[in-house]
Amino acid sequence: MQQQVFKGYLLAFIGVCILSPDALLIRLAGNDPWVIAGWRGILTGIMILIYNQGLDGRSLKAQKGSSGYRYYVNMVLFALSSFCFTYAISKANVTDVLVIIAFTPLLSALLSALFLQEQVLLRTWVATLVCGVGLAILFSQAGGESQPLGLISAAACAILLAAQFVIMRSCPDANFSSSMGFGGLLGGIVCMLVSGFVILPASQMWAVLAIGLIVSPISFVLFVYSLRYITAAETGLIMLLESVLGSLLVWVFLGEHPSLPTTLAGLLILGTLGIYSFLTLREAKQAPLVSTLS
Numbered sequence: 001m002q003q004q005v006f007k008g009y010l011l012a013f014i015g016v017c018i019l020s021p022d023a024l025l026i027r028l029a030g031n032d033p034w035v036i037a038g039w040r041g042i043l044t045g046i047m048i049l050i051y052n053q054g055l056d057g058r059s060l061k062a063q064k065g066s067s068g069y070r071y072y073v074n075m076v077l078f079a080l081s082s083f084c085f086t087y088a089i090s091k092a093n094v095t096d097v098l099v100i101i102a103f104t105p106l107l108s109a110l111l112s113a114l115f116l117q118e119q120v121l122l123r124t125w126v127a128t129l130v131c132g133v134g135l136a137i138l139f140s141q142a143g144g145e146s147q148p149l150g151l152i153s154a155a156a157c158a159i160l161l162a163a164q165f166v167i168m169r170s171c172p173d174a175n176f177s178s179s180m181g182f183g184g185l186l187g188g189i190v191c192m193l194v195s196g197f198v199i200l201p202a203s204q205m206w207a208v209l210a211i212g213l214i215v216s217p218i219s220f221v222l223f224v225y226s227l228r229y230i231t232a233a234e235t236g237l238i239m240l241l242e243s244v245l246g247s248l249l250v251w252v253f254l255g256e257h258p259s260l261p262t263t264l265a266g267l268l269i270l271g272t273l274g275i276y277s278f279l280t281l282r283e284a285k286q287a288p289l290v291s292t293l294s
Contacts, residue, residue, distance in 0.1 A: 008229025009277060012238040015222035020245035022215050023098060024253055026089045029207040033090040034195035036208065037083045041188025043212020044082070044220070048181035051221050056175050065174030067167075074167045075179045079187030081160035082216075084153040092150025094250045098243035099135050100154040105237040106132065107162035116170055118231060127276040131240050134268035137261050165235060168227045177224045184216075237276065240269055 029036045056063060064071050088097045106128045112118040168176045200208060226235050244266040250256050 004229045005280060008226045008235070009238065009280075011222045011226035012230065012235045013241070015219040015226065016239055016241045017245070018215060018222070019219035020242050021249055022085075022211060022219075022242075023089050023094045023246045024249045025207040025211045025215060026086055027094065027250070027254060028204065029211070030200065030204045031090055032195065032198075033083075033087040034191050035198045035200065036090065037086040038188050038191035038195055038198075039200070039208045040086060040211050040216065041079070041082055041184045041186075041191060043188075043209070044216040045181045045184025045186075045188060047213055047217035048177055048184060048221060051217055052175070052177035052181060055221070055225075056177070058175075060178055063175040063178055065171055067171040067174040067176070067179075070167050070171060071174065071176065071179050074164055074176050075183040075186065077160050077164050077167070078180045078183030079190070081157050081164065082184060082187050083191060084157035084160065088150045088153035088157060090150070092146035092154060094256065095243075095247045096146045096151060097154040098246045100151065101158045101161070102135050102240045102243040103132065104158045104161045104165070104239060105234075107159060108165045108235075111162055111166040112169065112231065115166060118169070120231075123276060123279055124231075124234065124237065127237060127272050130272045131237070131269050134265040134272070135240075135243065137265040137268070140261065165227065168224060169231060172228055175224065177221050180220055180224065181217075234280070238273065240273065244269055 026036060026040075029039075052063075067074075085097075085101070088100075105124075109120045109124060109128065113120050164176075168174075199205075223235060223239075247256075248266075
């Protein structure tokens with residue numbers, strides 16, 4: 001049990017580290033969200049399908065398991081969330097967007113309790129609330145250059161991501177990576193139809209290629225596999241790290257200087273996640289011993 005939990009946390013953590021440059025790369029790719037989302041979706045979709053087939057050689061029918069209609073719902077949700085994220089990053093302050101999306105774990109916990117009757121441990125609620133305080137500190141000092149539609153898109157992205165986590169958690173026998181791959185293709189094609197087939201200059205195209213070939217597909221596949229070992233709320237909680245790491249990368253490369261509140265919020269979030277993970281792993285380690293004694 002301990003190894004399973006540790007594996008889930010490790011997969012989610014590596015996924016977060018790989019995903020962290022996503023917002024920075026979207027900014028470097030330009031300011032047309034439809035064009036960027038088109039390329040990002042198509043490339044990400046293709047690479048997710050390739051990476052997934054290398055990890056899971058089963059047929060698509062076998063990978064779907066007992067998911068049924070949820071496989072296709074997840075596909076549409078992924079297409080929508082990918083566009084919402086790209087649009088939000090293009091139209092709002094990066095820190096604002098990442099802060100809003102970081103509330104995904106709380107939404108995941110609520111949806112899991114509502115639809116899956118999944119027990120949400122007290123420490124999960126406490127950790128999420130404490131991280132929420134840290135994120136509120138971060139948000140309270142953010143700049144005012146964010147457009148309302150950008151913030152609305154970020155909120156929509158958080159809700160859509162939470163719904164995806166719950167759907168994937170509801171079918172542990174299914175591999176939803178291919179669903180996400182087809183969702184990326186669906187969203188990318190729609191965006192291409194809206195924007196037209198635009199070839200970006202080399203100074204921007206490299207960022208799109210980095211997103212579509214490496215950052216997005218690898219991280220999303222890792223998140224899917226992590227849900228086999230830990231709950232949706234726990235996976236979402238680890239993803240809070242992206243709000244800190246992503247903001248730091250934007251500061252380093254684009255000059256958005258983090259203030260003292262940003263630093264304090266980051267320390268609070270990282271500290272909370274560290275304590276939470278330690279308690280979860282300790283409980284998992286003690287569980288076999290209790291079972292043996294009984």
